[in-house]
Amino acid sequence: MNDENSGFAGGNNVALNYISEKKISDYIVLLNNDTIVSNDFINGLLDKFNESDDTGFVGINHYYYDNRNTLQTVGGGKVDLVHGEAMAITSKGTVHDFDFITGSCIFMSLNILLYVGLMSEDFFMYWEDVDWSTIVREHGYKLRVSDYGYIFHKEGASIKSISRIYYHTRNRIFYMKRHTTGLKYYKFIIYIILYVLKESVTNITKNSNYSKTLLKGLKDGLLKN
Structure with missing residues (x-):
């Protein structure tokens, strides 16, 4: 049991660490507790995973x-490395080369987990699934999505919008620090600073809390991690 709120990654890592130590299953599915699954969703995930030896994660x-x-999403998305945005794909068949698998449902083998390791707990919420997926790709594996089976997702039902703003702003900077270098990284930093300053000034009188949250996310993203 984990009584401390250690975020999305921390909570999942407790279970993942137990499974990896005890080796109680050859396959693992991470599934949010705000979801309802179709009867055939496990078969869809397993079949897609076993289609190719280079599969790392499978979404649905x-x-x-x-x-x-x-x-809501096909189960994965693309990352815009210019603006530091993770974009869910919402149309079937439009993308086959995914940059990340959506964290509310991730299927993998025990061997993949043992090879790539646990999720980073630095993010607390948002972007940890994108970071983890990127690490899987950096190890040479592909991310795939099954169209066989599905889940219903009560997205973000318990997360206040102010927390979304803070963690999204901070964590997109964390991600870019980890996975971009040189000119690409510095162009993003210039972009995010200008974007946050513009948004903060524009909204300071009508929504000062929003502006302060953006600025705090920017500051912590730049100075921490």
Whole structure:
């Protein structure tokens, strides 16, 4: 048990560490507790994983819990390294080379976990799935999505918007520090500083809390980690 709130990665790492030490299963699926799964979703994940030897993570189609005919994400996305944005793919068949698998459902083998290690707990919430997926790709594995089976996801039901703003701002900087270098990194830093300053000045009178949160996220992103 883990009584301390150590964030998304910390909570999952408790279970992942136990599984890796005890080797109680050949396969692992991380699944958010705010999801409902279809009966066939495990078969879909397993079949997709075993299609190729170079598969690292597999995701699955997410539909909105409150609007079950609307696709939330196919289960993965792309990273914009110019602006430091992780963008979920919301149309089936449009992308086959994913940069990350959405953290609300990640399927992997025990061997992959033992090879790439646990999630970084530096992020607390947001971007840890993107960071972990990037590490998997850096080890030479592919990220794939199964269209067989699905989950319904109550996205962000318990997370206040102010926390979203702070962690998204801070963690996109953390991510770019880890996975970009040289001119690409410095161009992003210039962009994010100008973006946050513009947003903060624009909103300072009508929403000072938003502006302060953006600035704190920027400061912590630049100075920490």
